Amino acid sequence: MFEARGLKKSYGALAAVRGVSLSAAAGERHGIIGPNGAGKTTFFNLLSGEAAADAGDVFMDGKSLGRLPPDARARAGLGRSFQHNSLFAGLTVVENFAIAAAQRTKLCKIFWRDFFACKEVFEEALDHAHRLGLGAQAHTRAAHLSHGAMRQLEIGLTLALRPKVLLLDEPTSGMSPEETAAIKKLIRRLPEELTLLVIEHDMDVIFDLASCITVLDYGEVLMQGAPAEVRASPVVRARYLGAG
Amino acid sequence: MTRAPEARDPLAMVLAAAAAIAWLFTGDFGKEVLSEVAVFAIFAMSLNLLVGCAGLVSLGHAAFFAIGAYAAAAFGVFVNLPLWTAMPLAVAVTAVAAAVAGFFAVRLSGVFFIMMTLAIGQMVYAFFLNSRAFNADDGMAGIGRVDFSFLGLDSGEPAVFCAFAVVAAVAVFFLLRMVARSPFGHTLAALRQNEPRLRSLGCPVLRCKLAAFTLAGALAGFAGALAAQHSGFISPDLAFWTVSGEVLVMVIIGGMGSLSGAALGAALVILLRHHLAGLTEYWVFYMGVLFVLMVLFAEDGVAGRFSWLLRKLHRRGKNV
Numbered sequence: 395m396f397e398a399r400g401l402k403k404s405y406g407a408l409a410a411v412r413g414v415s416l417s418a419a420a421g422e423r424h425g426i427i428g429p430n431g432a433g434k435t436t437f438f439n440l441l442s443g444e445a446a447a448d449a450g451d452v453f454m455d456g457k458s459l460g461r462l463p464p465d466a467r468a469r470a471g472l473g474r475s476f477q478h479n480s481l482f483a484g485l486t487v488v489e490n491f492a493i494a495a496a497q498r499t500k501l502c503k504i505f506w507r508d509f510f511a512c513k514e515v516f517e518e519a520l521d522h523a524h525r526l527g528l529g530a531q532a533h534t535r536a537a538h539l540s541h542g543a544m545r546q547l548e549i550g551l552t553l554a555l556r557p558k559v560l561l562l563d564e565p566t567s568g569m570s571p572e573e574t575a576a577i578k579k580l581i582r583r584l585p586e587e588l589t590l591l592v593i594e595h596d597m598d599v600i601f602d603l604a605s606c607i608t609v610l611d612y613g614e615v616l617m618q619g620a621p622a623e624v625r626a627s628p629v630v631r632a633r634y635l636g637a638g
Numbered sequence: 639m640t641r642a643p644e645a646r647d648p649l650a651m652v653l654a655a656a657a658a659i660a661w662l663f664t665g666d667f668g669k670e671v672l673s674e675v676a677v678f679a680i681f682a683m684s685l686n687l688l689v690g691c692a693g694l695v696s697l698g699h700a701a702f703f704a705i706g707a708y709a710a711a712a713f714g715v716f717v718n719l720p721l722w723t724a725m726p727l728a729v730a731v732t733a734v735a736a737a738v739a740g741f742f743a744v745r746l747s748g749v750f751f752i753m754m755t756l757a758i759g760q761m762v763y764a765f766f767l768n769s770r771a772f773n774a775d776d777g778m779a780g781i782g783r784v785d786f787s788f789l790g791l792d793s794g795e796p797a798v799f800c801a802f803a804v805v806a807a808v809a810v811f812f813l814l815r816m817v818a819r820s821p822f823g824h825t826l827a828a829l830r831q832n833e834p835r836l837r838s839l840g841c842p843v844l845r846c847k848l849a850a851f852t853l854a855g856a857l858a859g860f861a862g863a864l865a866a867q868h869s870g871f872i873s874p875d876l877a878f879w880t881v882s883g884e885v886l887v888m889v890i891i892g893g894m895g896s897l898s899g900a901a902l903g904a905a906l907v908i909l910l911r912h913h914l915a916g917l918t919e920y921w922v923f924y925m926g927v928l929f930v931l932m933v934l935f936a937e938d939g940v941a942g943r944f945s946w947l948l949r950k951l952h953r954r955g956k957n958v
Contacts, residue, residue, distance in 0.1 A: 442838065468840035480835040482828050493828045496821045497839045502846070505822040512821060555839055 395419055396559045396589050401440045401450035403433075410436040412613040413450070418559075418589050418606070425604030425621075426593045429633070433613040434593045435477055438561050441591075442474045443467045454559060468497075473557030477564045477593075479544045483537040487528050487547060490536055491519035494554035519554075526550040527576060542573035549580065560584070562592040566599055574599065601625065609633075649944050650811065650898035653905070657804050661797070669796035670868075675908050676803035677864045679901035680810045682888040684857035689886065690895035691818055692850045693830030694744070697752050697882050698759025699858055701739070704877030705762065706732045706859025707866035708772055711781045721784040721867065728863040729856050736855020737848065744847035747833075759879050766874035777873030781866050793867075803864055807901065810857060814897055817853070826850055891932050893939025902940055 397417040403410050411433040418424045428434050439445035441452055443464040452459040459467050482490050495515040496502045510516070523532045526546050531539060536547060549565055565581065566574045578599055584590065594600040600607065600621075607624045609616040617623075617630055624630055660672050681703055688694040709731040713724035743754045767775055783793040784802065791798045817823050828836050829843055837843045866872045875881070884907065892903025907925070914921030936943050 444834070444838075463837070464834075465837045465840055465842050468838055474838055476835075476838075480832060480838075482831045482835065484831055485828070489824075493824060493836070494839050496825065497836070497841045501821045502825040502841060503822060505817045505820040507821065508819050509821045509824045510819075515821075551835070551839065 395453075395455055396591075397453040398437075398441060399451050399453070401437065401452070402448045403436055403440055403445060404448055410613050411440060411447075414610065414613070414615055415450075416591075416608055416615070416618070418591060420558075420589055421587050422589055423603050423605045424589075424591045425600040425607040426591060426610060427595075427597070427600060427607060427624075428610035428616070432610040434610055435563055436613075437610065438474060438563055438591075438593065441561060442472060468555060468557075471556075471558035472561070473552040473555040473559070474561035475549045475552045475563055475565065477567065479548045481536040481544060481547055481551070484535065486533050486535055487523050487539070488516065488519045488532045490547060490551060491522045491554050492516050494551050495519055495522075498555055522550060522554055526553075526580065542569050542576070545569060545573070545577065546580070549577070553584075557588070559589045560591070562590065562594075564593050564595060566594065566596050578602065647815075647898055648948060649896070649902065649941055653898055653901055654808065656905075661800060661804065666796045669800040671908065671912055673796070673800040673803045673868050675905045676800070676807040677861050677868055678885070678888065678904035678908055679807045680864065681858055681861035681885050682892065682900040682904040683807075683810055683814050683897055684854045684861065685885050686889050686892075686894070686897060686900040687814055687817065687826075687850055687854045687857075689889050690897075690900070691823060691830065692826040692847060694847060694851070695752055695886070696743075696755040696851075696854075697879060697886065698739075698755035698757070698762075699854070699885055700879065700881035701759040701762035701877050702732050702736050702855040702858035703862040703865065703881065703885075704766060704872075704874070705735050706862030707872045707876055708766060708778070708862075709859070710863035711778050711866050711872055712772070714782060715778060715780070721782060721863075725784065725860070725863045729860050732859025732862070733852055733856035736859075737852045740848045740851030740855070744844055744851055756879055756882075759877060759882050763874055763877035763879070766877055775874060777871060777875075779871045781870050781872065783867040783870075799868065803868065806860070806864060810860070811897055811901065814857070818897065822846070822849070887929055891929060891939055893941030893943075896939065896941035899939050899941025906940065 395417065399415050400413045401411055402413050414437055426434055436445065440447045443462055454470055454472060459470065482493060485493065492515045495518050499515065501512060501515055520532060523529055528543060528546055528550065531543055536544065539547065545565065549562065552560065566577050569577065574596065581603055592603065604621055607621055608618045609624060609630050611633055616633060617627055657672060660668060685696065685699045688696050706728050709728035710721065710724050713719045713727050714721055739758045743751060743758065746754050766772055772778060783799055786793045786798055793799045793802065825841060825846060829846060833843055862876065888903035888907050889900050891906060892901065893899030910925060911921065914924055918924065932939065
């Protein structure tokens with residue numbers, strides 16, 4: 395069970411998020427939609443601890459994440475991907491995954507072994523690259539990947555954390571239809587017990603994947619419900635989907 | 639996984655060979671200079687862990703150099719401990735000091751981190767400058783050297799102390815190379831590239847930075863403890879911010895991120911200082927010109943240019 399209660403955040407006079415609550419059962423696929431500037435990414439930043447909430451709290455399995463910094467939330471099992479790719483650009487795909495795995499397994503504290511000789515993380519990293527369809531580019535530097543492959547790496551890095559709750563911020567942004575299809579397939583193959591919150595602009599993707607949708611508008615919850623209800627709602631149609 | 643060819647580090651071998659030749663064929667003055675190079679190589683390599691690996695630019699690293707020097711001297715002079723005991727104690731004291739300073743400094747980044755380390759460095763300078771126990775601005779003289787009489791050697795001899803300093807520098811090189819190549823070292827490098835991402839992967843970034851800061855400080859303290867023995871005299875000037883600036887220049891000229899580069903940077907700056915100072919009163923000016931040229935045309939420093947040259951020669955060799 396993952397829950398956000400009354401999260402608020404203002405930047406000066408701008409109230410970006412004004413009291414958003416949301417709960418997702420284990421294994422739920424929860425979509426978050428809303429027009430540009432609705433506060434979706436800010437909401438994610440409050441969940442992951444990148445930004446400190448002015449009010450409200452986040453709970454994972456009943457435990458408050460309160461004022462924990464992002465790294466502590468990640469260790470508690472909360473993973474996120476970023477809207478704008480945030481990679482280790484100078485490292486290869488495998489090295490990116492190996493660094494991620496080294497954080498999860500606490501190998502990162504070891505200062506006497508040779509990193510490249512740490513088979514446990516590199517085998518996992520290579521395996522992970524293959525499963526994400528990045529096998530052919532495993533030894534390519536992240537900076538030299540295509541946009542689609544960077545997006546896959548972006549999501550893959552977060553998965554290397556083996557999170558219980560996964561926050562995906564616009565996973566298919568800027569992707570071609572084929573790349574979008576690959577990401578959809580990737581998301582569908584995620585472990586069933588994983589709770590997924592996904593911000594997405596591609597309505598086909600979201601209505602296809604999500605079992606529950608939250609519509610944000612001006613930093614507030616406009617509506618929460620099953621995809622069919624949201625699609626049918628006159629308010630949402632007027633505000634967002636474009637009446638037609 | 640395979641390493642890039644430069645990871646075999648031919649530059650380090652060149653430097654080791656040059657040090658051996660200098661030790662064999664120079665007189666006492668040459669050996670004094672070589673000792674100084676070895677001490678500053680340790681100092682610069684320790685700073686490289688912060689600047690080159692973790693991307694933390696410190697302008698207060700001399701504080702730990704001075705604390706190491708004063709601690710080694712104080713344990714010798716006040717408590718009458720032999721330097722074999724005083725030196726490790728000095729390193730421990732410096733590590734504690736670096737951990738305390740780092741606790742505040744690593745919370746900041748960018749220019750604020752630089753300003754914080756600068757302030758910490760100047761606080762240490764002001765402390766030694768005003769502390770009666772440490773003779774204030776007179777400094778402390780008459781500091782002995784480690785005792786090698788159990789080997790039948792006299793460390794007062796430049797050749798003996800110089801060999802000791804060079805061996806110490808080589809040991810620090812291997813220690814820091816091990817750290818740089820470890821999962822911890824690669825985590826530091828990832829931190830330099832993308833701190834928010836590393837944090838979101840669960841890395842306790844503050845603790846990582848603090849560990850690096852403490853280790854770098856402790857090794858700077860070790861360099862300081864050697865410097866105190868080498869000159870037999872210490873003063874608050876060791877902690878002054880220009881010393882921190884000078885060791886930063888060594889790291890940048892040598893090539894940020896390259897351990898052997900940092901050692902080479904130390905050698906270049908010290909040798910140029912000795913030679914240029916004899917030739918012209920404007921030696922600082924010429925050093926400045928060199929630094930400007932390096933930063934403009936060779937961001938990766940002499941070490942970077944060296945491996946570029948090697949790669950080029952290697953390719954040409956293949957084509958022939």
